[in-house]
Amino acid sequence: MPDSPRRNQHRRSHSEQQNVPHSQRETNSVAVKIGLIGDAQIGKTSLMVKYVEGCYDENYTQTLGANFMERIINIRNTQITLSIWDLGGEKEFINMLPLVTTDAVVIIFMFDLTRKSTLNSIKEWYRQARGFNKTAIPFLVGTKYDLFIDLPDEDQIEITNQAKKYARAMSASLIFSSTSHSINIQKLFKVILSKVFDIKATIPEIVNTGEPLLLYQSI
Amino acid sequence: MSSSTRNERLERLNVKRVRDKKNLDSPRPIKRSSSDTLRTRKYDYFKTLSPPPSIQRKTSRSFSNLFHRFKNPSRSSSCSKNQDLRLLTPSTVVSTPDSLFSCDNGDDYSTPTSPLASKQFTFYYSDSASSSSSSVNEEFSKLTLKNCVTTDPVKRSLSSRIFEIPEILNLILSCLDDSESRIPREKIKNRRKPLSLRHAKLVHGEKGDRIWRDSQEMGFFEPTVKESNLYNCLFVNKLWYQSTLEILETRFYFADERKLRSLCERPVIKKTNSQTNTLVLHKLFYTEQYVVDHLAQQISGCLEWLEFYVCPRIVPSPTFFEGNKIQKLCIPGSAVVDDSFLKSVSKNLPNLKVLDIRACELVTDAGVYYIAHSCLNLETLNVGRHSRGELITDASIGPVVRNTKITTLGVAGCNITDRSLWQLCLNRGSQVKRLSLNNCRMLTDNSLCKILHHDYFPNLTVLEIRNCLNLSNLRPVVLFKKRQIKKGIPVLVEGCEVIDHRLREQELQIDLEVSRKIISDISGWINESADDDNDFQQLLRSR
Structure with missing residues (x-):
């Protein structure tokens, strides 16, 4: 687990506090539900598996219905449970959308950076998801950045501009990521937590076209 | 015991019951006739006749004593009303075996209306051989209680013998007993009443208004002792009477x-x-x-x-x-x-x-x-x-x-x-x-x-x-x-x-x-500089 050194720290802090009564040593826990939606074959499930289990599988497996995974992060006396829900991109699973969006604190709208059509469908996904959940914090995430950089420059510029326009319209953070190359995966969820708890984050933004965008302060 | 002697005994019992009832209820004597017609007559008689209020004071040893010890107090006060009386005085005695189980004139009631009869019983005997348990269950499921007091030997044999074994009867009746639920007690409340409207709002939030109003309206609750569901069992026959009384x-x-x-x-x-x-x-x-x-x-x-x-x-x-x-x-x-x-x-x-x-x-x-x-x-x-x-x-x-x-x-x-x-x-x-x-x-x-x-x-x-x-x-x-x-x-x-x-x-x-x-914990974690992401510059350089 990536956070194992931190866990040790956690344990150490416990032993230091032996004299403090039982009640004050207890960990506080928070749960955050995150929904992933977007067209088929974008990499929603891959992103989730990558973040929760730290591994990436080249082969494509179609998501039937919805997937659900949990990652528990222990930080000192706080336990954060991220429950991530991922909806199959095919149209036939649209009736399971409420399952994923209801009570979600964050909805990540995902598109494939190499397929413009998936970005265009975001409009419809956003409309549908907002129908069920009007309060969730939206995120716009482009996947397959590692393939995106092989596209001709003009395509990259067009998609980037288009994505920025969408993000502005949704007032969402915009992040480009690559699951296979571990780019902006951990940062994405850190930014999500900073938005959820309204904490000022010091993670540097990435703004240049051609680089994996990480825009969350001013869209 | 041969069946004829038992019949004689039962007939005597029947006669005795009739006498008792006569003592208790009827201002004029009932003509005795053959026992077959007697039942119908009795029934009609008690149904139509309004007994005088004086019954209450009659203290014949067997029945009235029993009544006064067990009947519902609220009933005894309204005894002069024919309607109420029919429910608890011997008219029930007569009608009970008819409606509950099966009656003399051969009518077999397949769908009994009484709550007693509609209750299902399952019997388990822990020490009986497990292999035979299914057949035992089957046998028990077919049990019917024909009227035990009938004098007709053929009809009598239709009634299961199980209702004549005191131990088993006692078990059945004690399963039926509902006295636990009849204990008079105050309504059980989940929480104590709030002390004031402000208190109600403090404890219950938005529902406080309603809870306060309800607690004010709740009037004096007067519990009464419900009638036991076993009363009817007192009137089946002598054995049932003894067994039921023991439980009551x-x-x-x-x-x-x-x-x-x-x-x-x-x-x-x-x-x-x-x-x-x-x-x-x-x-x-x-x-x-x-x-x-x-x-x-x-x-x-x-x-x-x-x-x-x-x-x-x-x-x-x-x-x-x-x-x-x-x-x-x-x-x-x-x-x-x-x-x-x-x-x-x-x-x-x-x-x-x-x-x-x-x-x-x-x-x-x-x-x-x-x-x-x-x-x-x-x-x-x-x-x-x-x-x-x-x-x-x-x-x-x-x-x-x-x-x-x-x-x-x-x-x-x-x-x-x-x-x-x-x-x-x-x-x-x-x-x-x-x-x-x-x-x-x-x-x-x-x-x-x-x-x-x-x-x-x-x-x-x-x-x-x-x-x-x-x-x-x-x-x-x-x-x-x-x-x-x-x-x-x-x-x-x-x-x-x-x-x-x-x-x-x-x-x-x-x-x-x-x-x-x-x-503060989360913000510390978010802003830690190290994470597992790769540097994108490396990827760009490799292309």
């Missing part, structure tokens, strides 16, 4: 003064071995002592549960305690129970588990002290009171918590101090489940709050601290509550307006602190 006699409930008095106007039937194990008198405000003493002559020796709920003028007679079997003694609201009573009965209460002497304002430390030294199995003690709280102090509660197995302690309005609570904590700490400390104004932060802070009451589920205004630091109480809920133990803390307000304030403050801690 184990429990006596009274919530009606008239009924109890009328019982006492009857001559005493001195029983050598009374089977009664439960006696509940509920809110008999005017009943006098002689009635209880009269009752005591018939019921004594086996009592396990003795309850005089708000019967201010009476005190249980000493004979009730003779069997030394009493486990539950509830005499709340008695104006005559005092120390000498407790002293005299305490030696007869070695098995006592529950003692409820709420609002018995004559009881002082001395009385409770005797209990503490004699009733070592005591688990629940309630000495709560609204006035004369100075009579119960640490002097008696101390010995109680040291000597007994107390788990539930009610000392509302008593003058106990921190000392008692600490003794409770040291002697019974992990066993304590419910604690009522309402109006214990001498308690300070030095007991309860410290005890809860150190988690010395790990199994406490109900804590009542209304009007304990000296408790100012309620933070441990809130933390305790949160801790128990996390452990899956539901906790109820009842406070008054002031206490609840303090609790709410502490809760908000704790929540705020927790949130701050969470935020």
Whole structure:
């Protein structure tokens, strides 16, 4: 687990506090539900598996219905449970959308950076998801950045501009990521937590076209 | 026994029953005819005839006695009405076997209408061979009770023999017995009533308005003793009568003064071995002592549960305690129970588990002290009171918590101090489940709050601290509550307006602190520079 050194720290802090009564040593826990939606074959499930289990599988497996995974992060006396829900991109699973969006604190709208059509469908996904959940914090995430950089420059510029326009319209953070190359995966969820708890984050933004965008302060 | 002799016997019995009924009900004699037509006639006769009110005073040994002992008091008062009478006087006797089971003239009722008959029974015999159990079940499922009193030998043989075996019949009837549910008692409330509208809003939030209104409207609730579902069984035949009576006699409930008095106007039937194990008198405000003493002559020796709920003028007679079997003694609201009573009965209460002497304002430390030294199995003690709280102090509660197995302690309005609570904590700490400390104004932060802070009451589920205004630091109480809920133990803390307000304030403050801690933890983590992401520059350079 990536956070194992931190866990040790956690344990150490416990032993230091032996004299403090039982009640004050207890960990506080928070749960955050995150929904992933977007067209088929974008990499929603891959992103989730990558973040929760730290591994990436080249082969494509179609998501039937919805997937659900949990990652528990222990930080000192706080336990954060991220429950991530991922909806199959095919149209036939649209009736399971409420399952994923209801009570979600964050909805990540995902598109494939190499397929413009998936970005265009975001409009419809956003409309549908907002129908069920009007309060969730939206995120716009482009996947397959590692393939995106092989596209001709003009395509990259067009998609980037288009994505920025969408993000502005949704007032969402915009992040480009690559699951296979571990780019902006951990940062994405850190930014999500900073938005959820309204904490000022010091993670540097990435703004240049051609680089994996990480825009969350001013869209 | 050959079938003919039995038939003769049954016929005699039948005749006897008819005579009894005649005695009891009919102002003019019934012409006897052949038994086949007799039944229909009887039926018609009782249905149409309105018996005179004088029946009530007839005291024929077998039936009327029985009636007066068991019938519903409310019914007996409206006895002159034909409608009511039909339900309980011998017209039912006649119609019952007809409608319940099957009747003489060959009609087989496949769908019985009575609740008794529609009840399904399953019989399990643990020691019977398992291989034959299915066939046994099958056999039992086919059981029907044809009228046992019929004289026709062919029809008689249709009735299952099982209803003639006393032991089995007794089992069946005791399964049917619903007396547990008939105990007169106050409505059980989940929470105490709020003390004011503001209090209701504080505790229940938006629902407070409605809950306050409901609590104001809730009128005086008068419980009545429902009629047992076994009464009809008394009238089937002699065996059923005996068996049913045996079961009915184990429990006596009274919530009606008239009924109890009328019982006492009857001559005493001195029983050598009374089977009664439960006696509940509920809110008999005017009943006098002689009635209880009269009752005591018939019921004594086996009592396990003795309850005089708000019967201010009476005190249980000493004979009730003779069997030394009493486990539950509830005499709340008695104006005559005092120390000498407790002293005299305490030696007869070695098995006592529950003692409820709420609002018995004559009881002082001395009385409770005797209990503490004699009733070592005591688990629940309630000495709560609204006035004369100075009579119960640490002097008696101390010995109680040291000597007994107390788990539930009610000392509302008593003058106990921190000392008692600490003794409770040291002697019974992990066993304590419910604690009522309402109006214990001498308690300070030095007991309860410290005890809860150190988690010395790990199994406490109900804590009542209304009007304990000296408790100012309620933070441990809130933390305790949160801790128990996390452990899956539901906790109820009842406070008054002031206490609840303090609790709410502490809760908000704790929540705020927790949130701050969470935020600072997360913000530290988010802004740690290291993460597992790769540097994108590397990827760009590799292309």
